[in-house]
Amino acid sequence: MALAAVAASLAAPRLHRATPHYPWYLLGAAGATFLVGALLRPWSVERTGWQALLGDAFTIPGYLLMALSLAGLLLARGNLQRHAIIDGLIVCVGAGLAATLLLALPAASIDGRPPAVSILAGLYPLFDAVLILLLLSLAFTTTGRRPAYVLLLSGILLLLAGDLAYAVIGAAGHLTGGRILDVPFVLSCTAIGAAALHPSVAHLTRATPTPVQTWSVRRLLMIVPAMLVPFALIPLVAQQGDAERIVLTIGGTAMIALLVARAVAAVRDYAAAQVKSEHQATHDPLTGLPNRLMLAREISRLLSTVPPATTSFRAGGEPAVWVLFLDLDGFKLVNDSWGHEAGDHLLVEVARRLRDTVPEPAMVARVGGDEFVVAMVGSRQETVTLVERIMEQLSAPVQVSSAEVVITPSIGVVGTTAGMAPVPAVAAVTAEALMRDADTAMYRAKSDGRGRWTEFDASMHERVRERVEIELALRQALAHGQLHLAYQPIVELASGNLVGAEALIRWSHPLRGAISPAVFIPIAEDSGLIAAIGRWVLDETLRQVAAWRADELLGPDFWVSVNVSPASCATPRCRRRCPRRWSGGTCRRQASYWRSPSP
Template sequence: MRAAAAPPRARPWWQAFGIAGVLATVLYTVGPNSTADAVCFAVIAAGTVVGCFVVPLRFAVRPRSAWPVLGAAALCFLIGVILRPLVTSRPLLADAATVPGYLLLGVFFCILLWARGSIERHAVLDGLIVCLAGGLASVLLLAAPAATVPGRPAVVSVLAGLYPLFDVVLLAMGINLTFTARSWPPSLVSLVTGIALILTGDLAYAIIGVSGRTYASPLLDVPFLLAYTLIGVSAMHPSVVEMGRADRPPVQAWSWQRMTLLVPAVATPFVLLLTVGGHSFAYRMLIGACGLAIVALLMLRAILAVQAQVAAQLHSEFQAMHDPLTGLPNRRMITTEVERLIARLPVGGGARVWVGLLDLDGFKWVNDSWGHDTGDQLVIEVARRLRAAVPPGTMLARVGGDEFLVTYVGDEPGALRLVDEIQGCFATPVPVRDTEVVITASIGLAHAPAGGDPAAVTEALLRDADTAMYRSKGEGPGRSTIFDASMHDRVRERIELEGALRTALAEGGLTVVYQPIVRLETGRPTGAESLVRWNHPERGPIPPMTFIPVAEDAGLIEPLGTWVRNEALHQLAQWRADGTVDEDFYLSINVSPLQLADPQLPATVEAELRRYGVPASAVALEMTESVMVDGGGTAARVLYELRELGLRLLVDDFGTGFSALGYLRRFPVTGVKIDRSFVAGLGESAEDEEIVRAVVAMSRALGLGIVAEGVETRAQRDALAATGVTQAQGWLWGPGVSPGDFALHWAADRHVPGPAPLAAGHQPLG
């Protein structure tokens, strides 16, 4: 069976109206019936008027007031067209309706030009030049001959000749819209073409007005009918919303489009002088006056064009040397300033050039929490405070997103006083939008004496200040540090460590060990934590607290975490297959905040679980509390998706960060791991015992599992058991060991009744 044909789609309003306008024009031209002609004209004109008034209701145009003004102008023109053949003996009645239409049309263009930001000096001068030329031609060729027609009021004759001048002004305004637009939407093209047709019709009426007639034939109204059609299409086309948008291209004072208008306008007085200038002395004087005015405007335009070019050059140079957000000098400018200061510093004097690099602490947190607009407002306010704090003559620059640089020439006590003044800028909260932000700054100071190549010294100085600033950030927020040579050694060591870590990750130089997590009531492992270890071939074992931060800074934490996760899952699959562990055994794997910021992590983990055949319930992911505090929408979604897969989610080092009941309730965590710092005091510190009891009570209330870390003594084990902790890990049961050693220990533990034995060299379980 053949499917039924889809119904034809209705034509858009603008397209239907355009077709109707063309058909009406054809009927108007060939139809002998004056009544039918009037109906055609009235219908199309009325449609245009309605369309202009309805535009703000159909489209989100800006400004909303422009198109109703155009509709009012179209209505005035319609009244004038209807009256003109009826009042041939009193043409001023038609003019009384038509002239306000021109004024309203001019208001419409002014509103659009203002909304688009298109009114600029070159356009105004171009309009004046064109208007002078058009007015001169209109007066000499049309208005003056019409004024000599006997038996007709002078006002009628003058108006008949001046209508083309009105159109020239309006056309110039319409063309100005096209000159100041990057693209010409259909609405703009249709509107300007319609204005050109109005000019054509008015010119025809002006020509017959020279012979003393005010109306000759309906054919003279055909351009107006087409103009109505095009203006209606302009109002109904969806691109009408682009008409009021500011979309100015760079100003080109002497573009070929402008010259196309200006050259004929400038030539007009000379052409008229040769053709009609010999008629009388008055004509020659009028032509001369207009010619001088046009030349004067042209010279003024040239002067303004040169000034605009100079201003644009100065603005470009300012932008190249200044920060656009704060208006402060940028890195390029302050680098030049430091070079100049070093070159001018007298050799052998006690003064030095000091550079202080300032970095806002917690700026990323502000951006992530309140958005980049709030971050920009914070930077602007900090810049304002710093300007007020630094003494006159001291250059301040913004050299990065939240980094500022300040220069100082003098001794060390003076540089330290400047640092204190800068730190004082952050003594009070910074008001930003509807909140107040408490923020600090880390500052790195570096200095250089006179002598040496200024460019090389400046480069080293900025590098040293950057090194000192990062040292300050490492010591805690709100610190300041003066650079010393030993910092270079630490930086070099860190760079070497990063390179070695990349090599170890690529060539298999890392290993994963497994530390048992035991159930306190039996002393037998119920799970294990996978821990990455690095045994450097020359330096020996490098602790995770040393190389994990390097991996995070170097962007290696994601590939490192992926490698550890795959090693651990592969090992768990082997243990489950050979019976080393039972179905209740789980493996705990650490994930960093950077990994949890990856929206693809849940899909990646799900694919890995399928690859190794490991159920999600047998895997726990450990995260720090900072993930719940700093984690934005992405981290929260990742955690919920991981939990939906069936994985356990544990909060590591619980109690040392931002512990709060609200965080645990908002995020889908399944358990907490009590930090070793609280476990160490059990049996000796009543305060630590109370903290552990509070954590246990809170976790039980939320239905969370509890694991205690860092258990080293039987006294700590017994105290944990007394508080209700069910699981623990630590050196009491052994460190992290290789997969083979863990399997041997676990296999032995499965077959030995009572307390489980421990690998040689460690205390027995129990």
Template sequence: MRSTAPPSRAHLWWRVFAVGGVAATVLYVLDLSPAVDAVCFAAIALTTIVACFTAPRRLGARPRAAWIAMGAAAACFLAGVLLRPYVTAQPLIADAATVPGYALLSVYFALLLRSRGSTERHAVLDGLIVCLAGGLASALLLAAPTAALAGRPAIQSVLAALYPLFDVVLLAACINLTFTARVWPPSLAALVSGTALIVTGDMAYAVIGVSGQTYASPLLDVPFLLAYTMLGVSALHPSVVQLGRADRHPVQAWSWQRMLLLAPAVATPFVLLVTVGGTSAAFRLLIGACGLAIVTLLVLRAVSAVQAHVAAQLHSEYQAMHDPLTGLPNRRRITAEVERLAAATPATGPRRVWVCFLDLDGFKWVNDSWGHDAGDQLVIEVARRLRAAVPPGVMLARVGGDEFVAAAACDEPAALRLVDAVQSCFAKAVPVRDTEVVISASIGLSHAPGGGDPAKAAEALLRDADTAMYRSKAEGPGRATIFDASMHDRVRERIELEGALRTALAEDQLTVVYQPIVRLDTGRPCAAEALVRWHHPQRGPIPPMTFIPVAEDSGLIDALGTFVRNEALRQLASWRADGTVDAGFYLSINVSPRQLADPRLAQIVAGELTRHGVPASAVALEMTESVMADGGGAAARVLFELRELGVRLLVDDFGTGFSALGYLRQFPVTGVKIDRSFVSGLGESAEDEEIVRAVVAMARALGLSIVAEGVETRTQRDALAAVGVTQAQGWLWGPGVPAGDFALHWAADRDVPGPAPVVVRHP
């Protein structure tokens, strides 16, 4: 919505206008003088006209043409009302101004209904039925008596009789508008009230017209004054923007609201036949013709309602079975297709039911980098390519955000050709926004012979293909794997491990150990890395490389990270208090990409530092390079907030992932940790030595600290010192040990000058 005025002012204007309209009406009713009456009427009407021409446009209401028509109609009505008291001898002059107003008001309702998408066939038929019934009643009860008046021009009688018919049309359009509204905003309520007041005023004039009068008193104009007030409120109220918006209300074709409108209209010819039909053969003929027309329209309406119901049911069934974004079948439809294939495929022979389950690699990265709209474009393009690539007879479905399934009954060579066809869809880059993205898909295949219970077979095939797909994803992007029974054991093992990890977090089975980070020039520790360990009561020690991925996938990594941080900070506070470590000692703690995606992380860490009394400069958080490769977003903001907090930020396993100088310059990192794969070759591989030397030179140029991981020999230590590395960690100084052992061997008060200490190794 667009508005040039503050919302408070917009709400003020319509209130002021409503109060002014009521006040002008009261003055008009008092009939102080013709001049005062004319001023009151003109003031409120002119204000309404200006409001219709300007307020909806300023507020951003659409369609604009509708409100232009409304303003023009209000101007026509004003001219007719002002002229009528002065042209009693020639009332056609006033009618010439008023009749175009009804036409313009009809245009207003037509444009509004079209904008709301509400011109349905049965709604149009409803309007015709109501108009016929109202026109018949108007003709017999008002037009005929008026036409019978002696000494009155025929055109004047016809016009006097037509006003109620105009009102019937307007009232039918207005009622149809209310049927399309889920709620009634103030603008709609004011519009309906204004229309009802116009009808009331016209009926009053029609009643006096039967006796030959064209004007009686100012009281007859009160409904029109209030109608102007309501129409002005409708135009000025901020909710006017809702009037032109599509809002199909789910009202059935034969709802009780519509029956309340149709029942009196259908009964009108029969009531008139009993009351006035016996007075003239012409009246009976007119009533019969209108009754026949109403019945015909009612039959057409019934047919239309049935057709609309069938179309809605077919549309609903289509939506229930298809993905709204790509138009492909959805999970429900593909499951039914697999069931059909399982029932139709013989239990013996080369043909089997094959299910190909694929998941896009890197789809989350596209969503996080360019937004979900770009992700939708990617999915649509992939669906288009897959649809073109799969052979005829193979059903393709979208079953998740970036997951697709293809199902077919064929032999194994044909199934493998299907995999090749799917993989060929990713040979070319996919255009996304202003760039091209190279993606791949991890594919899982499952197969089974026909026969047996089709429903169970479909469930098992989809589950197994999904399992095989995750196995492919674990082996690297773009892989394809055929399911085998051993995968079930691994899935079951992972589920059991997740449950055991939840129990371990709840029952304090996890511990934190500390591996020293030493200065190469003294051999004494300047820091330590906090590492989590899990000793299962029955299984024994479970390696971090086994349970940390489970924590990532299951959403337990936040709880695990919170435990490690608090335990490590508590221990660091204790060491600082008892002198085990000095003020320059820092503790390094790992954080995962999922943790860094939490926008509250910096606030949480700040609270933990305060609670344990540890300065932020004594803490380093280690992250993988993938966090920086993901570009902007929540993680980038969190990194800057953490750095503003004062903690150090280290890039772990540097050199193995997305290493780039631009990342180090773009993000507020304070140091890098050289991956052990480069350290292991020092003293033996000149290439590894050059890589380490290049990393050191780059880090120094950017003012970053350097830590070498995985140091196991004195040769590696000496080579690192020779190229300028100042800190290192590894088994040369021992593995991670419990807090008590760390304090025993590495206490600060033992840090005396001398040769490097004896290597301490712990099991």
């Protein structure tokens, strides 16, 4: 069985790709030395002098090799935590104290055999306690308890049970016992071999970080018994000699020191977790820049430190709070062409350039997919200079995958200077208002062409309000029949015959009058209403053509063309939808054509 366990440990790295390999090779070497020690022990106990220690000479290195193996698994996880190590040390000290006072010292006091032999017989449980310390550290650094770990823990616990049995008979003056005492060792080899052969062995070195737990129930169930060991041993030591009292004093002092260190570690870990949680809540995980929440706090802080304009004009050199809203032109094309990984690389590079360009203490934040914001205090001239530097830096080529791309920013700028107030003068300037108006200016810059920047002015509010009102009115127009179609005749020049018509949408508002399609069609595309309008136009055209045919007003070859927005009909779903509309009317397919005009 021991040979099988050794073979399994050596085969585990290749069989299940358990990395790194050396912990399993060490575990196999430990099993081999245990096997040699077990074979030599019956012979060595009958000898004297150095020959009496020959079995221990192989067994003790086995414990060292197993400890190094478990330490290798622990180090491979790469997330050693102070509280996990201290918790394991507390259990180890408690177990070691009990093994020393109850087993090692009584065994050493037996006459008629070398003291070294007796002491080693009592210290084997202490060696097992060190192994359990390392296993507990593995348990405290992960949330998963996979079968390989459970089997490995079972194997070491069985090893501890066997060593305890031999330590008990050793304290009574015997070095060997019946075959029944060897059963735990056989079962231990079986469990360790099974652990090495189980597929989950590859996960033993993969850390799953655990949340900070000061004194969880599972930890207390392991720690509290170890903490009570010194108190439980006081009555025993009171009747013993000085050696026992010294050991208990040293063990108790170590336990108190570990408890203090554990409390300090718990406080530090909790504080670190709070800092990490705060950072995650206020920073973008991809670029590490502050997010919208932290940006709003910073702008509010800047507004409280810079007095608002109290005159009709703030001098150009007087400091004000400025917000720069950046959007990357063509970012969606990079994502669609090279994938999201390339897009993420581009965002990280843009963030780096912004950090290098924007001087301290101005804040650079990422507030959306490809949207960045700069908040600063300075004069208008300083802000304009910074905007031009940002335009220059971000327009430099970026290596994405196997190609170089050039991404230009569109920037909206707003400040708290008089005449630039994002809200009426009677209202307070807020962080939300500044970011909103910088966003408005950015969209104005983007509409004027890529790679531009625009400074916000109050008239932009009127355009935004106008746009919102037209969108709301357009929804009502679609619902209440305010839209209608005009048909532009199409005449064949050679014959002068009417051969077709083009359906043109028109909108007559009850208060505004006629509103041009050049005004409301872009708004419909941006708001998503264009799909519903397109369906209405198609249905109305088919209905009208069918009515003309019923009245015999059209020739058999007369046709009508319908303009369809690319925003609503660039997908296969729209192309499938149009043929279905033919099946519900009395109009032939050849009687109507639909096309998507150039955007």
